[in-house]
Amino acid sequence: LHLRGDNGECRVRDLVPFVHQVGGHTGMMKYDEATVCKPVFPAELHFYEMLTPELAKFTPAFKGVVHVFVQEEDDGSLSVRAYPIRSQHQTSTGPMYPSNGQVWVQTRQKKMTGKVPSCHSNKGQVLRSIETLPEFILLENLTSKFRSPCILDVKLGTKTYHKDHSEAKRQLHIDRDAATTTATLGLRLCGMQASKGSYKCRNKYDGRRLGKDGLRSALREYFSTSDEVRMELLPPFIEKLEALLQ
Template identity: 40%
Template sequence: MTFYKNEDQWVEIKPFIHQVGGHTCLFEITQETICKPYQEKEFQFYQNLPEDMKEFTPHYKGLVCVKCSHDNDSTTFYAEVPGYILRKTDYQSDFGTSDEVKSGLDNWSVSCIDRQIQRYGFWSNDGEQKFIMLGNLVSSFRMPCILDIKMGTRQHGEDSSEEKKKLLEERCAHSTSATLGIRICGMQVFQAETNTYLKFNKYHGRALDDDGLRQALRQFFSNSLTLNIRELSRMVSKLRRLHHVLSTQHTFYFFSSSLLLFYDGYMDACQYSDQSEAKGSEQTRGQSGEGFHGSGPSHNLPESLIVENEDKLNQTCCDDDIGTADVRMIDFGHTVLKSDVKEHQGGTEEGILFGLENLIEILQSIADS
């Protein structure tokens, strides 16, 4: 557990404006680097990360100390950042220089920071807190569209208290987690017509039924003028590849992990022209659940997911290199090594694969409709 001391520098950090879900705070250190509170199991996950999962997880950058300073009614946060992190970016202490659209972004991270302080006593003794540094997945995007999805039919970890276990079981049972193995925990999507963002939080996601979730997924790939078929199709390919990786990995049990789907919502005039047909079909398409086949409780791999060999799978994922859509697994605070668990945790990876299969089928049906 090493802190980098070479040319460390205390710099001001700000709440990450593009955080859409989760209960722990995210800070932006530089344009390319964010950080989140340290959790031992998450740290161990990144230390034991299998090679084939690296393309589906954020880039781990090390540990960092974070402190807060109180000045009258204002609170400022600082991180002791390793020199190599600062050297790799054009660090700016002024966070107000960006001219990109921020209207509609209510910054979920601010409420998470308050929770860390009030509920967990962060910085209560003016001490430093350990944080994990990760790559900012949307650092190069002009209009980041982000969807946070809680995966699986079971979301409590082995270390959850009985009270927490009961709460999470009830939350799953009364949401799309039980029926589909997926639940929206947060979403932001750029709306070209109004030049602002549409944003939903986890409370909206919990209230959705199966049809409502499907409509929200369609909305995620729509900028209010057109359905982005290119990014939607690219996302399906990425998710198929992830399904293959998860179904063949034998290292971890994933409890309470999420998927982060993201793409750049910025489209220039040429891109609008290329998708003009999609725009017309989107305007005439109803919001019924037609074409949705993801609600059945089958654990068998659907035909749409069957791939003859991995070479073909990799080729499928690389057919469209011009899009930006991508996916990452996040939140590994309850992830455990399978070697540390005596008995098979039924419903763990099966529930995640079940949810992933439904997500793929829903998105494919949207692309085909």
């Protein structure tokens, strides 16, 4: 991750919303073609920092952490700037911008646009996230090599609450789990986009409404072309899940 050039200047990046986000509680942004960034909770950051090589092959590469804040400019536009905290790997390089050593990443609100699948729009979510979670984690962009990436977000396990949740939030999760495929199948659809010429999308609310048959139908839809399931895609997924289980 290049924080400075040889002449001591800081590199500038335009951050834009990550248009292929299908799930999650906070908005993601694209740092460059190979890197996305998202607000990070301490527990999640600890997970990536302590990740063993055996588990790292199942996750996007961890590239570091930046501190992000929103600032209004003289012309009324909003800039998103980031101070480097620590880094792991190098990302692609960018244009140079004279700096006092503080400003690293910058974007204008007017640039927070892009061709977004019809069911996704996280611009407001990104700005709200920055207010409450100013630390952003840099992760490998797994969609960068695909023209029309198909993405599936599934929540695994038969319980989704955390030991640190309040009693009210814990009960909310227990009730939600009991009413969805989390209890019956041990997994629940949280988001999906599948390219069929145009994007077919489902969100977490769709996933909560799905029963066993509905979830099977959604998975069939994800692994299908317009008229048939692509059976050749299934073995690699199954093999990777079995390897993770071991």
